[in-house]
Amino acid sequence: MDSIAKLKEHFVKFKQRLETIKEEEELSTGQEYLETDEPFDDGHELIKEEYLLQVSCNNHLETSWTQTAILPFESCNMVPPSLMDDRDSLRKQVCVWFAQEHDLKGSQKELNAKLLSILKYLDWYEDNIFDYDNGSAVELEEFLKSNENDPNLKVILDLPRGESGVTVLHAVSRARTREAIRDRVDQAVDLLLKAGADPNAKNNEGATPLHYAAAIGNDKGVSSLLRAGANPSMCDRQGKTPQRVAIDDSHYNVAGLLLTKEQEELRKELYNIPVMPIFGSIRFTKTLKEFLDKHKSNPDLKVVLNIRSERDELEVLELARRIAYFDKAIGAEIRELFLKAGASCDVPYCIAEKERSLVL
Incomplete structure (x- = not known):
């Protein structure tokens, strides 16, 4: 109940300021504002901007607040007012502050x-x-x-x-x-x-x-x-x-x-699988399949497979690309193994898929 009371208190304050803003709008019809020596109220102007912007988008601020702030729990379809929600933009939060x-x-x-x-x-x-x-x-x-x-x-x-x-x-x-x-x-x-x-x-x-x-x-x-x-x-x-x-x-x-300690250890286990050029790649594929099968039920596996390098590419896909330098077929197979195990396809490389037969 305290939160409802606080919400109503905020609403009343904003409503008072919105009334002032609407009065200014009415005064400005067919008139021009006169310059004054009164100090500029930054907070007032920000709330005014928020009000005018939402009105221009056919989302009347006062109406939506009346429906959501006064009776927020009477309908399961109603949500708390946006200006009270910490998930909103920083600008909207500052408006409340x-x-x-x-x-x-x-x-x-x-x-x-x-x-x-x-x-x-x-x-x-x-x-x-x-x-x-x-x-x-x-x-x-x-x-x-x-x-x-x-x-x-x-x-x-x-x-x-x-x-x-x-x-x-x-x-x-x-x-x-x-x-x-x-x-x-x-x-x-x-x-x-x-x-x-x-x-x-x-x-x-x-x-x-x-x-x-x-x-x-x-x-x-x-x-x-x-x-x-x-x-x-x-x-x-x-x-x-x-x-x-x-x-x-x-x-x-x-x-x-x-990463947690357990995730660090899992990552270390993955990259301890030896990778050797040419014939070693086939052995790596076999060992990798065993590793992925062993940890397929471990939720930490997906975290490890989606770690990004300094190049902002998935580490596991970088590994597949390096192997592809020696054997494109093996590199492509390893990449598919990682993707099926939970690695997310990197957007830049997905875009290039139409241009290249093998995405590395």
């Missing part, structure tokens, strides 16, 4: 507002929309650098936010930032960690930033978190480790970064 009240002092409030103003443009708003008005990791870096000696910075970074009690690091670890897609590292996650954000902070469900990064297959974010001391063995309230979360969502690129 702007309206949320925390027990912060004056200087902390100012610092928090500045951080949120940067975060709101850090990710893509939608999968198919590229937002060129992006605060980017560059602005985040400048902000963190200029406040590195402020003791309030860590308070703001580790502040539990929203209904799920996530920190900024949780949200950014799960965001589709353009830096994470463009670069080899998740720059935003790196910057927050270097600024002192807690890599093992838990939300209300016991999930850490590592769980969040694993949930979307953010391998760069996972690598950054591990380097900063994130504990891959921590479980959420459902008893799931970050690797389990990654596997449940078929993100084996991440699962391979979070």
